[in-house]
Amino acid sequence: MGTFLSEPGSLAFQVRTAWLGLRGALNAELKAYGLSTPQYATLMILEAHPGSSNSDVARACAATRQAANEMLAAFERDGLIERRPHPGDRRTHQLFLTDAGRRRLTEARVAAARWEERIEAGFSAEERATVRKWLEGVYGACALSADDDLSARS
Numbered sequence: 467m468g469t470f471l472s473e474p475g476s477l478a479f480q481v482r483t484a485w486l487g488l489r490g491a492l493n494a495e496l497k498a499y500g501l502s503t504p505q506y507a508t509l510m511i512l513e514a515h516p517g518s519s520n521s522d523v524a525r526a527c528a529a530t531r532q533a534a535n536e537m538l539a540a541f542e543r544d545g546l547i548e549r550r551p552h553p554g555d556r557r558t559h560q561l562f563l564t565d566a567g568r569r570r571l572t573e574a575r576v577a578a579a580r581w582e583e584r585i586e587a588g589f590s591a592e593e594r595a596t597v598r599k600w601l602e603g604v605y606g607a608c609a610l611s612a613d614d615d616l617s618a619r620s
Contacts, residue, residue: 481604488585495581499574504529505537506578509563509571512547517560519552546570 489503496506504527511526512518518526524534538561541547546567549559563571586594 491585492578492581495577496574499570499577501570501574505541506571506574508534508537508541509546509567509574512561512563513568513571516562519558519560521558523561541567 492503492506496502499506501509507527508523511523515522520535520538521531523529523538524531527534529537538547538549542549544566545564548562548564550562552558552560589597
């Protein structure tokens with residue numbers, strides 16, 4: 467992959483290329499736990515935000531509601547999550563990890579951490595902290611940009 471990656475205007479492409487490589491490697495690591503990267507992310511989301519809705523999960527995973535619902539239905543069938551009626555909206559269900567879901571996430575998290583250690587091995591603690599801070603900043607800037615776009619349409 468030659469020099470075009472350092473050209474102005476290629477940052478988004480570089481991030482996407484890195485993400486695709488990371489996702490492929492992480493998928494291979496998570497396969498032993500019966501999870502894909504989006505499934506692993508969903509379990510992490512439900513651990514951090516119990517009671518999330520199908521729409522919440524879809525937004526957080528950048529998936530359609532239908533795709534998220536299919537994944538969540540499989541999780542429910544496998545006993546990893548449970549759906550409960552939302553107390554304030556009878557059309558919505560809240561999603562919660564089961565004990566089996568928490569165990570699966572804990573096991574997969576160990577594998578993901580081991581994988582992250584391998585890819586971060588060539589970087590100093592300061593470099594790792596800088597990259598994490600930069601990625602958070604990119605996310606924040608993109609979220610602000612999306613909010614500005616929504617405000618402009620209103």
